[in-house]
Amino acid sequence: MINKPEFSIPEPTLRRLPRYYNYLKELLKSGREIVSCTHIGKDLDLDPPQIRKDLAYTGIRGVPKVGYQIEVLLNSIEEFFGWNNMDEAFLVGVGNMGRALIDYQGFRRYGFKIVAAFDNSPDIIGKTFGGVEVLPLSKLTNLCSRMNIKIGVITTPDHAAQEAADMMIAGGIIGIWNFAPAEIRTPEGVIVQNENLATGLAVLSKKLQILKQSGKFRQEVDQ
Amino acid sequence: MINKPEFSIPEPTLRRLPRYYNYLKELLKSGREIVSCTHIGKDLDLDPPQIRKDLAYTGIRGVPKVGYQIEVLLNSIEEFFGWNNMDEAFLVGVGNMGRALIDYQGFRRYGFKIVAAFDNSPDIIGKTFGGVEVLPLSKLTNLCSRMNIKIGVITTPDHAAQEAADMMIAGGIIGIWNFAPAEIRTPEGVIVQNENLATGLAVLSKKLQILKQSGKFRQEVDQ
DNA sequence: TAGATTGTTAATCGATTAACAATC
DNA sequence: TAGATTGTTAATCGATTAACAATC
Secondary structure (H helix, E strand, O other), rough: OOOOOOOOHHHHHHHHHHHHHHHHHHHHOOOOOOOOOOOHHHOOOOHHHHHHHHHHHOOOEEEEEOOEHHHHHHHHHHHHHHOOOOOOEEEEEOOOOHHHHOOOOHHHHHHHEEEEEEEEOOOOOOOEEEOOOEHHHHHHOOOOOOHOOOEEEOOOOOOHHHHHHHHHOOOOOOOOEEEOOOOOOOOOOOOOEEOHHHHHHHHHHHHHHHHHOOOOOOOOOOO | OOOOOOOOOHHHHHHHHHHHHHHHHHHHHOOOEOOHHHHHHHHOOOOHHHHHHHOOEEEEEEEOOOOOEHHHHHHHHHHHHHOOOOOOEEOOOOHHHHHHHOOOHHHHHEEEEEEEEEEEOOOOOOOOOOOEEEEHHHHEEEEEEEOOOOEEEEOHHHHHHHHHHHHHHHHOOOOOOOOOOOOOOOOOEEEEEEEEHHHHHHHHHHHHHHHHHHHHOOOOOOO
């Protein structure tokens, strides 16, 4: 990739950490207090040394022969991602996907909250979803800078994505979470995280195709 | 990763191909007929040799000095993923995310169609979303094998994900697209594609954090 | 103590990038 | 033809895996 910004933490690690977090949260609920990488590795199908390295990025230190204290580990990951201080975000495009994201309260856990939604359709403007009012798109840029919002979510159709991004950036947004399957052009210093669902689907279906061809797939139920 | 199945095509390539596809589709619409990797690379911020390698996996051959015929390229990608023959899928968990996926017609383009949805809540059973009726969960396994469905989508809450997976697998499903942020245990020969949205969010927010700390972020609008 | 686990350094593996001949 | 682009082979880079000493 050209123009790749320099981040010291490998992205695969970044992607695995939330997975550890969810898993550890469950483990804590189940009454456990201490866990080893061997244990985590068995449940998550990962190699223990890799887990150790990943966790080390959050700054935590384990105890040889014992392992890690789950509670401390959870705090360490929260601290690492900054989930303690809430990030407020704007969302553009109140279709099904947009509504799903607005309604999904689960992001609060990750210090993320959608505080306003924008759309062009008069049918939806003024309505409220999950406590969030839908405002006309024309108000986006202005409100963005006034409220000092730094993160934007795009859930518009393809053709509207670039415009939404432009308005966001004009309002000072520097991080865009893009669910539209479209290429967004942004100036340097703006981070775009593409979340194209079709990608995951394509990977799954290709793997299935290969599995089927190899003839190794489960023909029937266990036994 | 332990137990990693052997796929000959690198997953990064698999993830880039749908991106090329979307991009090329747009390019074709705009009237262009032929494209070079240099051109694609400029628009998608990728290195041309990498694009060439990726495209080669689909079996296509370009013409030196000229490039690739977009239409042929699109066909080649469709063929590669098998998007011509439709895959029918079941979905479990008709919450917001579930509804968003059901309503989203865009997956048809990728040979993917949700043909039935399942839930436990009497409030939703019998209702119809996007032409898909919601059936009681108890009917899942039976209907699965009768209709010979091979792909399942999980959009349940955390705690219900494993049960949904078990019922799917009992019905003969071999590919699971999992949107629940939970670890699913499956027997060998079943492919699970996890689509945890929090992961993308975490990556974005961490990159932003690093960007902010480096002081290199865009303070204001262009100019 | 003995055994298990951490943390770290070295080796391996795979994907990306660079180099370059072949081609229209 | 000259220049641009493909396709392929080699070099580089980075992440994963293996090895092992340190530790409780």
